[in-house]
Amino acid sequence: xxxxxxxxxxxxxxxxxxxxxxxxxxxxxxxxxxxxxxxxxxxxxxxxxxxxxxxxxxxxxxxxxxxxxxxxxxxxxxxxxxxxxxxxxxxxxxxxxxxxxxxxxxxxxxxxxx
Amino acid sequence: xxxxxxxxxxxxxxxxxxxxxxxxxxxxxxxxxxxxxxxxxxxxxxxxxxxxxxxxxxxxxxxxxxxxxxxxxxxxxxxxxxxxxxxxxxxxxxxxxxxxxxxxxxxxxxxxx
Numbered sequence: 231x232x233x234x235x236x237x238x239x240x241x242x243x244x245x246x247x248x249x250x251x252x253x254x255x256x257x258x259x260x261x262x263x264x265x266x267x268x269x270x271x272x273x274x275x276x277x278x279x280x281x282x283x284x285x286x287x288x289x290x291x292x293x294x295x296x297x298x299x300x301x302x303x304x305x306x307x308x309x310x311x312x313x314x315x316x317x318x319x320x321x322x323x324x325x326x327x328x329x330x331x332x333x334x335x336x337x338x339x340x341x342x343x344x
Numbered sequence: 345x346x347x348x349x350x351x352x353x354x355x356x357x358x359x360x361x362x363x364x365x366x367x368x369x370x371x372x373x374x375x376x377x378x379x380x381x382x383x384x385x386x387x388x389x390x391x392x393x394x395x396x397x398x399x400x401x402x403x404x405x406x407x408x409x410x411x412x413x414x415x416x417x418x419x420x421x422x423x424x425x426x427x428x429x430x431x432x433x434x435x436x437x438x439x440x441x442x443x444x445x446x447x448x449x450x451x452x453x454x455x456x457x
Contacts, residue, residue, distance in 0.1 A: 231402075264446075266448075272450070273434060273450050273451055274387070276445045276446075279445060330375075331389035331391075331392050331400050331402050332377075332379075332389055334386055334389075335386075336386045
């Protein structure tokens with residue numbers, strides 16, 4: 231099955247700096263790559279996603295890039311703010327006839343230092 | 345609020361017992377997914393149901409089972425519980441067309457003592 235590796239496990243950046251989280255996936259059939267943000271004790275919430283026919287997508291301070299050849303995708307957060315502190319999960323999905331559970335990475339704990 | 349409702353929010357039970365977790369998907373979503381989140385295993389896909397039928401299986405133990413009812417709500421049954429089953433169990437729902445996002449419920453925190 232699909233395997234998703236995520237790095238780093240913890241990332242500490244100064245407020246205002248950029249943060250980058252990287253993921254690799256194993257199955258070239260994966261065609262959907264969402265990123266979720268999870269605050270302590272709360273549900274994962276989708277912050278951005280990218281499909282396999284697109285190389286880059288941006289939404290205000292957040293951007294995701296996808297390299298299908300290398301099978302990796304990255305989350306970029308610019309001008310980080312204290313409220314960006316959370317655990318971020320990347321995920322990959324293969325859509326096969328409507329069967330499409332997400333395979334998640336292990337998560338990155340992002341800490342924004344004031 | 346994602347529109348996905350899970351009950352109960354918290355559950356404490358003893359080893360060997362059986363529990364049922366309930367999920368109501370967003371209005372109009374036909375697909376329901378169950379995920380387990382633990383400190384050592386992270387977020388793991390357990391099982392997916394679509395319009396009442398099992399559609400995909402992930403890392404679900406044989407002691408666990410699920411079903412989706414005609415009104416589209418779903419239940420996850422966990423039996424012969426072990427200490428290691430303590431985790432957050434999330435339900436998510438989506439409209440199953442290619443590449444659509446899944447909306448997560450608030451989760452049920454299960455503690456096995």
